[in-house]
Amino acid sequence: MTQLIDKSVKQKPAAIDYAAMPDEYGHFGIYGGVFASETLMQALDELRDAYEKIKTDKVFQKQFDLDLAHYVGRPSPLYFAERLTQQVGGAQIFLKREDLNHTGAHKINNTIGQGLLAKLMGKKRIIAETGAGQHGVASATVAARFGMECIVYMGAEDIIRQAPNVYRMKLLGAKVVAVESGSKTLKDALNEAMRDWVTNVDDTFYIIGTVAGPHPYPAMVRDFQSIIGREAKQQMQEQCACLPDALVACIGGGSNAIGLFHPFLDDDSVTMYGVEGGGLGLDSGKHAAPLCAGSPGVLHGNRTYLMEDENGQIIETHSISAGLDYPGVGPEHAWLKDIGRVNYVVATDDEALKAFHTLTRIEGIIPALESSHAVAYGMQLAATMKPEQRIIINLSGRGDKDINTIAKIEGIQL
Amino acid sequence: MSRITARFAELKTQQTKSGTRTALIPYVMTGDPSPEITLPLMHAMVEAGADIIELGAPFSDPMADGPVIQAAAERSLQHNTSLYDVFSVVAEFRQTDDKTPIVMMGYLNPIEVMGYSSFAQQAAACGIDGVITVDMPPVEAAEYVSALKSQGLDPIFLLAPTSTTERIKKLADVASGFVYYVSLKGVTGAATLDVSSVKEKVEEIRQFIDLPIGVGFGISDAQSAANVAVCADAVVVGSVIVKKMTLNNGKTTQERSIIIKEISGILSSMRKALDGL
Incomplete structure (x- = not known):
């Protein structure tokens, strides 16, 4: 593996034809396959x-x-979260409401x-x-x-x-x-x-x-999920006549994130953040963040970043969210990380839980625990940005399925 | 000539009633159920009639294997068995047996993490002869194959009932040693085996590949081994042997000898059935 990766060579993202990826055999750079x-x-x-x-x-x-229109209920709204924006005090926060799809997620x-x-x-x-x-x-x-x-x-x-x-x-x-x-x-x-x-x-x-x-x-x-980003781009254009400055989405395997990101990859002004499950924190080793703290390997049919030990055995992950609890990640994300087009970060269990409550109380939207990771990081990010800037957080699913988990963590008997 | 090629050539010179001898290839997982059993078990299997030994390297996520081999990997990983442990048991085995070919079988990721050339050097140095990597298809294998071949190791690949002519031909370009035909759709340890369809496919493979063909998956006793031997150059036996590893945890000499005796019994009966053909 080592001979395949030369970290010193970072290609310039602008020169890349994103639409041409992957190649005939499914490769995104050295990943996929x-x-x-x-x-x-x-x-x-x-x-x-x-x-x-x-x-x-x-x-x-x-x-x-x-089918997307009449069975799923698309397009899903792009919602300006005004009270959340005020509370955070930074960039304008928009939520792409995949939670409103039929069955409650992307x-x-x-x-x-x-x-x-x-x-x-x-x-x-x-x-x-x-x-x-x-x-x-x-x-x-x-x-x-x-x-x-x-x-x-x-x-x-x-x-x-x-x-x-x-x-x-x-x-x-x-x-x-x-x-x-x-x-x-x-x-x-x-x-x-x-x-x-x-x-x-x-x-x-x-x-x-x-x-x-x-x-x-x-x-x-990716192609089936790219409807998320195509809609978001058009909706942002209609509502604000501009592109968003940043996109934020949670990453387990990475389908909601790539769905949002992919139609924006050519837009250099749009920065992107994929939020992995930080679990109890990267230092604890108990997390689900292969892109932030893993290394390249081969699992489940593709080469990508993995949570693995020094012998190449896959190690157990931890996340409060079952949907992020996966030791690998989609190969396109691995590639986008290496070329520096997308930033990969983490939100911990506690941060996600806090964001879950914040969004629920401030906006009346109960997010899935997975999406709560994106909300957590998105709020931190927005706080560092200017009021005229705009970010889109992908609200990939609704939280009804998680209420038992939340109640249990907080010691409440339902 | 590699040990594998030499072994098949040797068997071709040994006549049976209806042809020449078929190789018997048992599979065991390194370090299952205990690290101490693997070496004496390998020697005992040779004594019971094994011609080639397939030695498993455990992986945490063995997707192509059934519950029996997966459990073996889990038992082995409880002892933290790594590729280094596979190398060292083979090196010890080679101190007293320099003839029996050893094929390592496992999944790609441990090899990927070690690096192809480092793996190939160490594998060859300890006395491994061939490598089967279940999730490494020929189309991805150029660098892997050249690393193995540069060290004189045979890259052994799988073919399946669903393999097309195109992929059989592609495999012919890269494989050496022998070809492993997976005789049924499914995972290791599955039950039924349709001998006539195996025969048909093996004949198709022979049109394109001039290597010995081993048949595995679904061979559970002397009779099924003999049935398959009619068309195969080798029969591979895995799950039925590995099942015996659950008799005890192999910690004491006495426990190990119980397991070894059972497995030797299975192999002896298969050897007899194969040689009686």
């Missing part, structure tokens, strides 16, 4: 070919847009896209992995709508943390399989889903929920 076992290669090739076709297919894209944008693709490919069975349960719910929702069987793999620990979402998936007709191996969280659910896919590759479509995994997943999920 297809590091999968031969048993999966045929399925991945088939998926890549199908995806290449629909990317420019007008009929598919029209159906996707219609995840549905991607599952609609992959669900339509599964249908087109004639697959009858959908599998998915989930951490916070939002992607599981979004997959179960799409499966119900298309009349497909749905199996969701979820870490046993996350099943406890996110009980309301587990019940929602079951109501939607999905089978939720508890994964007892490893750390019993998102990464283990992903391992188990891959195993299912290898075994049932003929009739099964694996809907990965984030911009990780082997090619074409990171590119495909």
Whole structure:
């Protein structure tokens, strides 16, 4: 690995054609790729070919847009958080309201896209992995709508943390399989889903929920989620006739962040911040911040930054938020970090919790614990900026699913 | 000539009733269930009829393996088994056995973190002969393959029932030693095996690749080993052996000898079935 990375050479971001990434084999610089076992290669090739076709297919894209409009409820509002802005006393804070989507998070944008693709490919069975349960719910929702069987793999620990979402998936007709191996969280659910896919590759479509995994997943999920940034750009133009000065989004695997960031990458004046789960703080070692405190390696089919030990074993992560509790990150983020286009930072469990309460009380919006990390950093950032500047915080999901977790932390019996 | 190539050449000269001898390749995970068992187990397996040993290097996230091998990796990692431990057990093994080829099987990330050339140097120096990296496909493997080959190590790759002609051909350009055909769709330790479809695919692979073909995944007893041997140059046996590691935790000499005896029994019966063909 060392021979592949020369940190002294930082390319100038302005010279880069972001739209041309990744290459044919899914590489973003040295990151990404297809590091999968031969048993999966045929399925991945088939998926890549199908995806290449629909990317420019007008009929598919029209159906996707219609579903986003009438089923998901897009466009999601870009909301000027006036009281929050006043309280923080700095830049104007705008919230991109992905929490108002059907099923309560940005995840549905991607599952609609992959669900339509599964249908087109004639697959009858959908599998998915989930951490916070939002992607599981979004997959179960799409499966119900298309009349497909749905199996969701979820870490046993996350099943406890996110009980309301587990019940929602079951109501939607999905089978939720508890994964007892490893750390019993998102990464283990992903391992188990891959195993299912290898075994049932003929009739099964694996809907990965984030911009990780082997090619074409990171590119495909990004493309389906980029609606977030395209809308935000247009809405900012309509409301303020300008570009935002900064974008802030939380990062687990990184799908809501890349969705917001990608349409702005060419706009040099827009600075971007991806907020990782800082857990108990980077010094404690108990966090979920591979970009801020990890190193490059290969996991789940792609090369990216990982939380790993000196022998290359993946280490357990910690975050208050199940959706950020993942030891890897999408390869495009790894690349954007190395070239310096996006800044990657952390918010701790405590900071996220505080931001959760602030947004709830000041704006009457209960954010997901994942999104609370973005709110926490966004508030800190806004305070350092001028009143005529504007930032967009991606409010990737709503917090209803987290109220049990919050109540438990605060010693309240529901 | 590598030890692997030499071993297959040697087997080709040994006649059985219906052809030549088929290689028996058992798989065990280094450090499972205890660090002390691996070396005596390797020697015992050779004595029981193993022609090549596949030695697992544990990884925390073994996506292509079933529950049996995953549990083995977890047991091994409880002892913090690293690539260095794999190297040192092979080096010890080589002090008394300089002929039996050893193939290391694992996942890419530990090798990636060590660095390809550093890994290849140390692996070759300790006496490893070939390397199977489950999540390293030929399309990503140029640098990895050249690092291995420069040290005389055989890069061994997997093929699957779903492998297309195009990918079989691509593999022919980079592989050496032998080719590992994964005989069914699924993860290691899965149950059923359709011998006729294995045979068909193996014949297709032979049209493009002039290397011995080992067949693994789903071989659970002497009978299934013999069935597969009809079309394969080697049979790889993993989960059925690894299951025996749960008999005890391998801490005492007595506990280890119980496990070793059980595994030797399985291999002896397979050896007999293979040689009786």
